[in-house]
Amino acid sequence: MFHVKQYDYDIIVVGGGHAGVEASLSTHRLGLDTLLITMSEDNIARMSCNPSIGGLAKGHLVAEIDALGGEMGKAIDKTGFQFKILNRSKGKAVQSPRAQADKVDYSNYMQNIIKAEGVDILEDIVIGVLTKNEKITGVKTTEHKKISSEAVILCCGTFLNGKITIGQTQYSGGRLNEEAAKGLTESLKDIGFDTGRLKTGTPARLRKDTINLSKLEEQHQDTNPEPFSFHTDRSSFSPPDIPCFVTRTNKNTHNIIKNNLNRAPLFNGTIEGTGPRYCPSLEDKVVQFSDKDSHHVFLEPEWKNSQQIYANGISTSVPIDVQREFIHTIRGLEKAEMIRPGYAIEYDFFPSYQLYRSLETKSIENLFFAGQINGTSGYEEAAALGLWAGINSAYKINQEEPFILDRSDAYIGVLIDDLITKDPREPYRMFTSRAEYRLLLRYDNADRRLLDYSHKIGLIDKNYYKTTLAKKNFIENVIEYTKNNYLSPKDINPILKDNNSSTVDTGININKVLKRPNINLNEILTLLPQKYKQKIKNNPEYGEQIQTDIKYEGYIKKNKKLIQKMKKHENINIPEEMDFSQIDTLKKECIEKLNKFKPETLAQASRISGITPSDITSLMIHLKD
């Protein structure tokens, strides 16, 4: 595509964290001239907190990022260790992959990719955005002053007016020993953006050779580790298995916290923001759940052969001497030395009701927000938002309709929809329970269910498309075959007997047999035609997906029924210029909420908290009037 060169760049991405990486890679790969501005090249794709990728629901996000053509899944497969599938005792829909990350290798991998693919990188600090007629025209930096671009994606993480707290000590910073970004928030506030403040925290890092590991339980990876990425070759995938260790806090630990609450910033008024409830500090846990006298602590290496151990479960911001004292009460950590203390960080964010579903801001055209500045937490959420903003900014420049996924399409769709319809009180983290249609949204079928979308976007290569399409068709064909074919009692009864399932007198439909709780595809595999049998043997994950699709069909139908109900309202658009105060049947609070969130569809409106069905009826009637 040829542009008349009106700007220095098509797109400027501000920030090189997990959002910035996916954003800049995707716009660059879609053929747009992209500049990534970061404070330091070395900090690209740094993991500021836990050394792991994935986990429940987050693993789903990584699979979707991968299926849409993002980089995160490939990066962790190449650099991670101790790969696991969580929730194995449950059904496939709520299982999710997780791996320990080598923080150094991961960051290096991303830096190399960005450089190798030719994204322009600039080390500088952005202190403001440039606009003309409510449209973005570029950014202002400390070193290079003004750089112009057609679109800007802000991915500044926790760096906006970041403030770190340890005990009574407070200083400005984006991460420990890294500068905060100042001026940008103010520049956006001047344009009229609402900002809020969030808090999060991180635990101390401990020196491995001062920990008595022999006392502690080890955690290992699965016997047959599975990769995150659909691009990774499964048969040759064998990541290193480096163990984590488990220990626990005890009454003494908790007493030390209790005795020092007057020095705890979260309780003595030093920190005003509330942190995420799903990731509470140890002092929060001790105070709120005083009936529990012990909590797990997971000791996780931050990279392969790392001396630096992440003490997962004891995030804190109490003074350093208190941290040292309580850590020493924990089994195995009696003599542990801190490399870095735990700390709390407060930072500015921009509530996402100011964004369209595309993550473009409602007030400034071609300005996009992605990552932690949208009020999320987690590398995976950030990466998903970065990819989304990247794709949509490219679409916008190419004058195409925004790329949208619904709540029923993907976890990413749930993420976006939740962000723009909720008023965040704490950093947003993905959970499977946030996805009401989660039976459809498995991590293992993300490639199939998103294939049409990813093909259209064009971040995936031809070969991937071809093989995934073949896989999709194969799975569908086998399922169709099971619906139309029967097994004779002679063939099936021995298998049924072996598996404590009641035998049959006449031929039985294969699909029906597979719906029985204790009959799996592998048991009847020999009874399938050769062309199916062989392929399933070579690709055991195909068999597993066929089985899952068949077994859960009834419940998936229920999900689909609810989706249809939702879609009816999803397709009713609310015009942007709609004046809700003109609807006389709406309550005042309701009008205020609608004016604040400016929902794009009736379905979005229904998901804003406090909006009742009768409000929606009134709104619907008004829309038709």
Place this chain on the structure above:
Amino acid sequence: MYNSNDTIVARSTPAGFGAISIVRLSGDATKKLIKTSTDLDIELKHKNIYQTNFFDSQHNPLDQVIITFYQAPNSYTGEDLAEINCHGNPNIVQKITDICIENGARMANPGEFTQRRFFNNKIDLTQAEGINEFIHSETKISQKASQQLLQGQVGKAIHDIKQKIIDNISLLELELDFTEEEIESTSPSQIKTNIQDIIESIDSLVETYKYGKLVKNGLQIAIVGPPNCGKSTLLNTLLQEERAITSAQPGTTRDFIEESIEHEGYKLNFIDTAGLRKPSNSIEETGINKAFKLIEQSNLILFLIDPTQSISKHKNFDIKKYTNTFEVINKIDIADNNQINHFTDKLKLENPVLISAKTHTNIDKMCDQIIKWLENKKPSQEDKILTVQRHYNILKDVKQELKDCINTIDLGYTSEFIVTDLRTALDTLDSILGKTTNQDILNNIFSNFCIGK
């Protein structure tokens, strides 16, 4: 048949006493009808609100009302439409409706406002269904009224049911989303017990609807008996003795006269059926068949016995066939005791009420007996009585979905499937109370359990 030239009128708030009631008027004659009965002598404007007197046919002020006018095509129906807010007395509501009818409006059929909306191309059929899903052919105003109702005890009972469903979803989600935490999972059998408890709560609430419906809509009482046993006289007497809610007005089936009175705060709808006898022609046969149909639909069958006629004339109605027969012997002013006893024996009557419609004897006593019958049906918790049919229907659906959930547990499926059923039930219940977001469920988890590594 649908006739677009009619102007239709109907009460659009639930029947009964309340702070305000709303009568809706839609059609070409709306403006004219309003002008005739109020002191508004100006051109009504779209979405304007008018305070005015409403006059009866003799031009006596009936009530102070507030009228909202919607100009065609920008109204709910797409026609000129007025909403008359009057004081919530059924008597006033009925009179306003009657006056509109006197002046040329027609009683609206159920759902006719929405039907007109459809025919006036305001919505297509799927959207009409969409609206219907929400409001179940009640109007948006009655939807509001039902929301108000939900502030009270019934609302609390429904909220309790919802909270219990959310609690169980939370227990299961906890196990699914926080598997790495030290959370003790709840056994499926415990969840099953919890759900059975919820079903019981729903059952007891649903059960109250039988009574709630009677109170809300009034008790339907079919007066049956042989020709000339005094059915019409009884009806007239009732209207003179008691506070009449309606004036004579043909029922929807036209062959019957329906009159409503209020007795001891209850609404009683008496329906005068065709005399029951062997039909002499096909027209009469149709009438009698309709009478029997009406008998089937009534809450109470008032079997009026005329002891001055022969027993055989009373045999066209098998009083022992129905359990809700209320036996009344009429004409005690002219019948002697022997005749009365003879009938009591032969027809195996149990404690018949003895009245004379003509001399107004024992009419009050009869009504008292009817109320007594009704009050026997009153649930123990008087303040928790379901009165809105939509709520009743939804709760019944929720119950079915919870039963599906128990089935899922019995089949040995894991938590995410049990949750799918519970969420379906919650979604259905939400159409009464408003959407439960996933955030609500997470909030419930965070406030009750220690989460977080």
